[in-house]
Amino acid sequence: MPLVRRSSGAGSLLAPLLATTLLPAALIAQSPARQPARPATPLEATLDRTAQHPTVVAAFAALERDNAWTLDTQVGLCEIPAPPFKEAARAAAFRDRLRELGVSNVRIDGEGNVIGEVRGARPGPTLLLAGHLDTVFPEGTNVKVRRDGTKFFGPGIGDDCRGLAVVLAVAKQMITQKVPFAGRLLVVGNVGEEGPGNLRGTRAIYSGPLKDSIDLFISVDGTGFGITNGGVGSNRYRVHFKGPGGHSYGAFGMPNPIHAMGRAIAKIADLEATTQPKVTFNVGIVGGGTSVNSIPFEATMEIDLRSESAAALAEIDARLQKALREAVVEEKARWPQSRAALDLVIDTMGLRPAGTTPDSSLIVRTALAAARTLNVYTPLTTSSTDANVPMALKRPAITLDGGGVGRGAHSLDESYDDRTDGYKGPQYVLLVVLGLLGVK
């Protein structure tokens, strides 16, 4: 889910009258009052033409008309549990749906990702369009979806069952309407996006046989409208301080693991962190000790470092490691007569690479131009999603929201409201995809 509203896209601000002349009536009818027109850029004019191609007009109409299909798909997939590392049942269902739609070469890779292909009418780039299969919810969670009008309640209904449904709806229309696009669409349901998965699905794709053939990456994750082109990286550690421990009176005079950790936390708390680029640090959990009158044999803490700048993240990580080592040295120096050990063990809980797809890149400009054509407002945002992986490799990558209105992601009360125009989500994603691949 987007974390930071970073800057504004052109969106509805400057949509010229010409932009929607041949669009479906529903899109025009719901457009807000327009600002004074400015001439379309060549890229914007291309997106306008793409939206006016007869097959694309038909696809837009079908997405609106068959909106119930998209919602049924969203609910159907969501009622199949997909805890971290246990996405297989939902993956199988996603695979079966791809096959029903006529997607070719559908397979499940060694990591558990579902991958299929839609071939274009002529050679061109390869675009990977993905939603993530996994949820944050453990086994045994009730995943039955409850519907109340246009509102749906269920764990994962927005994040990311919405994304999965949008990906399928887009592929369905590209096939059904025989849109003459260039290149190749890879349709993917990937595993391991959420915390514990540590982006393992997308990492596997970018280290597997497809890695050099993917030109463009779009994941559909979240609700509303937005373009995520900043990837927040994070380094997470579980740190242990270990010693022999002993009686608080009888064994007094030896290094104390909790005292050592206290020294470390004091240093971490004093770390300098920049706001441009934003850098954050947090000791989120501490533990250790067995009784008030025992020198503990272990102290443990969990630390989260984040930044959208890979260099800044590496820099604060180095200062963290130094603080941890210094804390051990200082605690040992406090008791020079003691020969008791004090060991530092750092377990890596997760490393998410940071990266950015520049605002000036073709993929971002195309996504903004598509928003202008459809007269929707799409802010540029920074978040932590599957797009982090290609961003860190400096490959063009964004994450798009899937339309509708979501609430309470990662909570059992999660909801998704399709309102009157949820279908604009897949329409928007379709236009971005076709704008990047090209339609003739």
Ligand SMILES: [Zn+2]
């Ligand atoms: Zn998500």
